[in-house]
Structures are given as structure tokens and as C-alpha cells.
Amino acid sequence: MTDAHTAGPFIAAIDQGTTSSRCIVFDRDGRIVSVDQKEHEQIFPRPGWVEHDANEIWANVQEVVAGAVAKAGITRDDIKAIGITNQRETTLVWDRHTGEPVHNAIVWQDTRTDALCRELARNVGQDRFRRETGLPLASYFAGPKARWLLDNVDGLRERAEAGDLLFGTMDTWVIWNLTGGVDGGRHVTDVTNASRTLLMNLHTMRWDERICESIGVPAQMLPEIRSSAEVYGEIRGGRLGELLGGVPVASALGDQQAALFGQTCFSEGETKSTYGTGTFMVMNTGDKLINSYSGLLTTVGYQIGDAKPVYALEGSIAVTGSLVQWMRDQMGLISTAAEIETLALSVEDNGGAYFVPAFSGLFAPYWRSDARGVIAGLTRYVTKAHLARAVLEATAWQTREIADAMTKDSGVELAALKVDGGMTSNNLLMQTLSDFLDAPVVRPMVAETTCLGAAYAAGLAVGFWNSTDDLRANWRRAAEWTPRMDAATRDREYKNWLKAVERTMGWIADEG
Numbered sequence: 001m002t003d004a005h006t007a008g009p010f011i012a013a014i015d016q017g018t019t020s021s022r023c024i025v026f027d028r029d030g031r032i033v034s035v036d037q038k039e040h041e042q043i044f045p046r047p048g049w050v051e052h053d054a055n056e057i058w059a060n061v062q063e064v065v066a067g068a069v070a071k072a073g074i075t076r077d078d079i080k081a082i083g084i085t086n087q088r089e090t091t092l093v094w095d096r097h098t099g100e101p102v103h104n105a106i107v108w109q110d111t112r113t114d115a116l117c118r119e120l121a122r123n124v125g126q127d128r129f130r131r132e133t134g135l136p137l138a139s140y141f142a143g144p145k146a147r148w149l150l151d152n153v154d155g156l157r158e159r160a161e162a163g164d165l166l167f168g169t170m171d172t173w174v175i176w177n178l179t180g181g182v183d184g185g186r187h188v189t190d191v192t193n194a195s196r197t198l199l200m201n202l203h204t205m206r207w208d209e210r211i212c213e214s215i216g217v218p219a220q221m222l223p224e225i226r227s228s229a230e231v232y233g234e235i236r237g238g239r240l241g242e243l244l245g246g247v248p249v250a251s252a253l254g255d256q257q258a259a260l261f262g263q264t265c266f267s268e269g270e271t272k273s274t275y276g277t278g279t280f281m282v283m284n285t286g287d288k289l290i291n292s293y294s295g296l297l298t299t300v301g302y303q304i305g306d307a308k309p310v311y312a313l314e315g316s317i318a319v320t321g322s323l324v325q326w327m328r329d330q331m332g333l334i335s336t337a338a339e340i341e342t343l344a345l346s347v348e349d350n351g352g353a354y355f356v357p358a359f360s361g362l363f364a365p366y367w368r369s370d371a372r373g374v375i376a377g378l379t380r381y382v383t384k385a386h387l388a389r390a391v392l393e394a395t396a397w398q399t400r401e402i403a404d405a406m407t408k409d410s411g412v413e414l415a416a417l418k419v420d421g422g423m424t425s426n427n428l429l430m431q432t433l434s435d436f437l438d439a440p441v442v443r444p445m446v447a448e449t450t451c452l453g454a455a456y457a458a459g460l461a462v463g464f465w466n467s468t469d470d471l472r473a474n475w476r477r478a479a480e481w482t483p484r485m486d487a488a489t490r491d492r493e494y495k496n497w498l499k500a501v502e503r504t505m506g507w508i509a510d511e512g
């Protein structure tokens with residue numbers, strides 16, 4: 001991967017993701033110099049529960065940083081800063097004296113706090129959470145996960161109240177370890193990650209005492225909230241201390257916000273959508289904190305140093321790429337993810353079938369945990385090729401529903417959608433997306449927008465890049481799709497999709 005024409009200095013970025021950790025070294029033009037990546041175990045102790053071993057993750061992070069540095073053939077003097085981006089919401093509590101996690105990390109997909117969230121909604125009400133934190137009460141977010149740990153691990157609440165325990169999302173865990181761990185590691189998070197806890201007040205960018213109290217998380221264990229681009233500390237101690245001691249740790253952004261940054265969506269109204277296991281569409285809303293009435297999340301896009309925070313609206317879709325995996329692994333209808341395109345292209349249309357993959361309920365814009373998956377419109381005519389089309393269309397329609405909600409909430413029509421992630425290699429899907437959105441869809445040259453965003457923020461913090469204009473100049477289009485579908489067909493198909501969505505609701509009794 002090393003590019004012989006690339007000269008230093010460089011910025012490194014760590015992406016601590018849901019399935020793997022990776023480190024990428026970038027040059028001043030935002031080009032990739034080297035990559036190293038390692039998967040970690042997905043732990044499923046019970047149906048609906050998903051955990052990660054935080055020690056394994058920290059070991060992997062050290063390994064991939066060392067790996068990327070070695071592949072680039074560079075030393076600490078060549079690296080001006082390191083940035084962090086991470087799977088959001090995944091929650092960890094550890095002992096500040098020993099550095100040992102008290103339990104596995106509870107992953108964002110984990111639904112064990114469903115009942116707790118329903119109870120909080122009954123006792124405290126949804127509105128207050130929405131108003132102050134921008135989020136609906138849902139098991140997706142970090143605060144209730146921390147409360148679950150305090151309620152379910154012996155002696156934890158007492159230790160938390162005594163100030164012996166630290167809470168963090170994965171940015172916090174990685175930064176604390178990078179900057180010295182038990183030996184003075186910095187206990188910080190950034191505004192984007194804090195905005196996914198249900199504990200931060202979006203108006204003040206501080207922990208909201210009343211909300212922390214109603215969820216039941218003691219303030220003593222919470223990290224300091226900092227901007228997304230500033231020096232939090234330096235790499236110190238351990239294996240990475242030897243290799244990169246003194247390198248500033250200079251950014252933290254939740255991975256979807258990092259992708260917004262890496263896609264250089266710096267102006268109000270600019271929107272990106274990342275197509276991986278799930279899909280996350282994020283629109284920059286500038287200095288406007290827009291309360292969503294359409295089922296979106298209000299969140300922080302980024303904050304560069306002392307500048308004002310930039311807000312965003314987000315539509316999160318739980319199942320997109322994972323539906324393609326399901327067709328491959330559970331149904332055996334394809335043998336690789338890429339085959340879904342060939343199969344879908346063997347027919348003209350969906351043959352009347354619509355597939356709503358509400359496997360674990362529906363995220364945005366519905367937030368219904370009582371929904372379950374449905375294939376509607378089946379007749380004897382439908383083949384596996386039609387189903388392949390319906391699978392791809394499901395991703396495109398779910399995006400369309402979120403785009404509509406964003407227009408409703410923000411008053412801004414989507415001018416174009418910047419895309420990234422594994423599914424964007426599917427041309428049919430990208431064309432379908434443009435058709436359903438009736439807007440251009442564009443993909444950049446550097447598909448690793450998440451790491452790139454973290455690198456950009458770290459580079460800005462240490463003056464490696466001077467302004468967001470420098471970064472914009474690095475963005476290059478690799479591909480563009482424009483709408484080809486007539487309006488009548490689009491409207492008819494959209495109505496059918498919405499009818500299919502209705503049929504998913506209320507499948508699980510006594511939830512919602």
C-alpha cells in the first residue's frame with residue numbers, strides 16, 4: 001500500500017469499529033499511505049445481547065497502529081498527530097486504579113435495556129429526553145446501558161459513587177489507554193460521542209444533571225466533554241509509548257460524524273450516507289439545533305476546538321448490508337455479497353415483492369421495537385431474482401424515508417447525496433438510490449471516509465491543515481449516478497413500500 005511518491009509528514013487515524021479496529025496513515029492530500037486492520041470477537045451471551053471484550057479491542061488497537069506505522073515505513077517524527085473515530089454508543093465501565101473493565105462492553109445493537117427504556121418513558125416521559133438530548137429513549141444509546149451495568153454487576157453502584165469507576169464509549173477507552181491509562185490517562189470524550197449517551201444536554205454541551213439522575217448514572221464516573229478537534233494528551237506508556245511516545249492525540253468523532261467530516265460536508269444542508277451493516281444518513285444543520293418531529297435524531301456533527309458546535313440530523317437504519325449477508329448466509333441464495341447485483345440484474349423489476357427487514361424492530365423514522373420483518377406482495381410469479389431486487393430496494397426506500405424526514409424537519413431539499421461504505425460498490429443499488437431519491441448520488445475517491453474524517457480533525461487541531469477549505473480541495477468524485485426513473489413509477493412504488501412497512505408493525509405484542 002505504501003506509495004513511493006508520498007512524502008511526509010503524515011496523520012494517523014484509528015477507527016475502532018463494531019466488527020474490527022483499523023489504523024490508516026494519510027498524507028497531506030488525504031491519500032491513504034498504509035492500512036492495518038484486525039477483527040474482534042462478537043459475543044452473544046443471550047438473544048438480543050451483544051458484547052465486546054474491551055481488553056481484546058485495546059490489544060487490537062495497539063497492534064493495528066503498530067502495523068500501519070510499520071507498513072508505511074515511518075517513525076514517530078513523521079506522524080504529526082493521531083485521531084480517533086469509533087463505533088458509537090457501545091458502553092464500557094472500568095476501574096480507574098487497575099484499568100480493568102468491570103464487564104464486557106455492551107454494544108450499540110444490544111437490546112437488553114428495552115424494558116428499562118419503556119419504564120423510563122412511563123416514569124419520566126419521552127419528551128424531556130427528546131428536548132434536552134435530541135434522542136428518543138431507546139436501547140440503542142449509552143446511558144441506559146451504563147445504568148444496566150450499575151444495576152446488574154455486584155457492588156458496582158457503590159464503587160461508582162465512591163469515584164472508583166470510569167464510564168466511557170470506545171473513544172474514551174482508547175484515549176485513556178493511549179495517554180497513559182492508570183498512569184494519568186485522560187478521561188475525556190468528544191461532543192459527538194457524548195451526544196449519543198442520552199446524558200448530554202444538546203443546548204449546553206454538558207452532562208445534564210437531572211437527566212443523569214433520572215437515568216441513574218452518577219456524574220463522578222462521566223468523562224470530561226471536549227471538542228472533536230483538539231489535543232487531549234500525548235501517546236504515553238506501554239507498547240505504543242515506545243513506538244510513538246509524544247505524538248499528540250488530537251481528535252475524536254463518532255464514526256458517522258467522522259464520515260460527515262471526511263466527506264467534507266461542512267456547509268448546512270450537505271448530507272452523507274454510509275452503507276455498511278446498517279446505514280446512517282447525516283445532514284449538517286449548521287448552528288441550528290433542529291428538534292425532529294419526524295423520527296430523526298438530533299445530534300452533534302462536530303466541533304473544531306473553540307469554534308461553535310455544528311449540529312446535525314441523523315437517520316439511522318439498523319439493517320441494510322446485513323440483509324445482503326442474511327440472503328447469503330441464512331438463505332443461501334447468493335454465495336458472495338456482490339452476487340446480489342448480478343442476480344437482481346437478471347430481472348427487470350421486483351415482480352411485485354417488497355422486503356422490509358425489520359429484523360430487530362425499526363429504527364428511524366419509526367423507532368418501533370414491536371416491528372418484525374415482512375416480505376409483502378408475494379405471488380407464484382416471484383423468483384429469487386425478484387427478491388434480490390427487493391433486498392436492494394429496501395436499502396434505497398429506507399434512505400428515501402429518511403431523506404423525506406430530513407426535508408420535513410430542516411426545510412432543506414436534498415441537492416445531492418454523498419455516499420460511502422461497502423454497499424456503494426453495488427452500481428444497481430446506487431442507481432436505484434438516485435432513482436428513488438430523485439437526486440444525484442456521488443461517491444468520493446477515498447472510500448475510507450471515517451478514518452479520513454478523524455485524520456482531518458486531528459490535522460486541523462495541530463495545524464497540519466489550516467482550514468476546512470484545505471480539506472474540501474482534497475475531495476474528489478469517483479462516480480456519480482443521476483435519476484432515470486419517471487415520477488409516476490416512483491410514486492407508485494413508494495406507496496407500495498409504505499404499505500409493506502405498515503404490515504411490519506405490532507408483530508411483537510406488548511412492546512413499542
Ligand SMILES: Nc1ncnc2c1ncn2[C@@H]1O[C@H](COP(=O)(O)OP(=O)(O)O)[C@@H](O)[C@H]1O
Pocket residue numbers: 017019275276277278320321322323324325337338339340341421422423425426
Ligand atoms: N456488492 C455489494 N452489494 C450489496 N451489499 C454489499 C456489497 N458488498 C458488500 N456489501 C455489504 O456491505 C457490508 C459491508 O460494508 P462495510 O462498509 O465494510 O460495513 P461495516 O463497516 O458496517 O462493517 C456487508 O453487510 C455486506 O453485505
Ligand SMILES: O=P(O)(O)OC[C@H](O)CO
Pocket residue numbers: 016017018019086087088089108254255256276277278
Ligand atoms: O462501527 P459501525 O460502522 O458499524 O458503526 C456503528 C455506529 O456508530 C452505531 O451508531
